[in-house]
Amino acid sequence: MKLAADLRAFEERLGHRFRNPELLVRAVTHGSMGSATRPDNQRLEFLGDRVLGLAMAEALLAADRGAAEGTLAPRFNALVRKETCADVARQIGLGDVLKLGRSEMMSGGRRKEALLGDAMEAVIAAVHVDAGFESARALVLRLWAGRIETVKADARDPKTALQEWAQARGQTPPSYLALGREGPDHQPLFTVEVRLETGETEQAKAGTKRAAEQAAAKALLARMENGNG
Structure with a gap:
């Protein structure tokens, strides 16, 4: 073999x-x-x-x-x-x-x-x-x-955590928009934007759409929880 x-x-x-x-x-x-x-x-x-x-x-x-x-x-x-x-x-x-x-x-x-x-x-x-x-x-x-x-007690999936944060404040779930893809097929780089109903957004890049969504959600949640929305 x-x-x-x-x-x-x-x-x-x-x-x-x-x-x-x-x-x-x-x-x-x-x-x-x-x-x-x-x-x-x-x-x-x-x-x-x-x-x-x-x-x-x-x-x-x-x-x-x-x-x-x-x-x-x-x-x-x-x-x-x-x-x-x-x-x-x-x-x-x-x-x-x-x-x-x-x-x-x-x-x-x-x-x-x-x-x-x-x-x-x-x-x-x-x-x-x-x-x-x-x-x-x-x-x-x-x-x-x-x-x-x-592992931490708050080690939640960032997309889930952001959705829970939004719904707890009477908002609809966040929306995700794929803004683009660059790089070769074997090593792509995706750009994704997440947006809250109230207009706040964050963007992130990663090797998969899912990873980019998670990174964007994590960044936006951190900003909102720190009161910088």
Whole structure:
């Protein structure tokens, strides 16, 4: 197998040696490379999302035994969202071993946030199927350890937080407008503007529309909460 050496090195970074290596191959196979004889990672992604969720919920309960659900929920959402999964994927070099079709390869698929996040969930599921939930939980706790320790009670999704801020003041939800895209296909840069009903706006740039929206929402919420609207 062409990627055998790379996958072996990835196992070392991951901290799990697969008894069934085909599970790892499937976990790193994107849909653009899937076929009737080469399963892709979509089903594993579905499972991995649930395994990560359970492992993280247990970890948060153990880390703060007095926290209420309203405190735990935003912490949980911050730790399991796609952006965080993608960050962990970059941390262990998951993008380097992804099996991608030519179109995804040419468009910078190894760096795409959604693709990396999905693959990270698939890898978690592969460990779960290969060695059971305890091994998958240990993997999650090891890779997310620093994030679990530092996540804040107010670590809400910025778009959700801004919407809640607006609705609490009788306003309609904020609107988002894509102002432009620049850069090559493999490394695009999106500009997005967020606007409140009362006219305040902020703009932000990022590699994905979602990330740009989150950054703009975060900036506008910070300005409004500081009384500089």
